[in-house]
Amino acid sequence: MAGRDANCLLCHAVPESGERFMGNVAPPLSGVGARLSAAQLRLRVVDQSRLNRDTVMPSYYRVAGLTNVAEVYRGKPILTAQQIEDVVAYLQTLR
Ligand code: HEC
Numbered sequence: 792m793a794g795r796d797a798n799c800l801l802c803h804a805v806p807e808s809g810e811r812f813m814g815n816v817a818p819p820l821s822g823v824g825a826r827l828s829a830a831q832l833r834l835r836v837v838d839q840s841r842l843n844r845d846t847v848m849p850s851y852y853r854v855a856g857l858t859n860v861a862e863v864y865r866g867k868p869i870l871t872a873q874q875i876e877d878v879v880a881y882l883q884t885l886r
Pocket of ligand 1: 798799800801802803816817820823826832836839843845846848849851878882
């Protein structure tokens with residue numbers, strides 16, 4: 792799962808992943824593919840802060856308006872566009 796590199800499991804439980812240690816600061820992602828459309832999932836992974844200004848979830852594909860980003864990472868999204876699509880495709884399988 793591409794999301795593993797992005798540490799989704801730090802905050803979210805995904806029982807289907809078979810991982811032993813998962814976070815619980817965020818809602819579990821079970822069934823999220825049935826609750827949300829691909830576009831809704833994409834928006835949340837790309838930039839959850841558009842939906843919740845105070846969210847703790849990282850904006851995985853946003854570079855504008857960030858403060859406190861180390862020089863080498865400036866201007867680079869956390870995930871590539873392809874990785875975002877892979878994560879969205881994976882989330883859609885969670886039904
Ligand atoms: C630092 C913690 C954190 C990380 C890391 C994180 N999230 Fe989240 N995520 C949250 C929180 C908290 C919410 C609940 C909404 C909010 O508070 O903004 C959320 C909400 C979501 C939602 C909407 C869930 C729903 O039921 O509406 C999706 C989908 C999601 N995250 C996917 C991901 C994916 C995929 C990754 C990894 C690429 C990820 N998250 C990484 C904290 C996190």
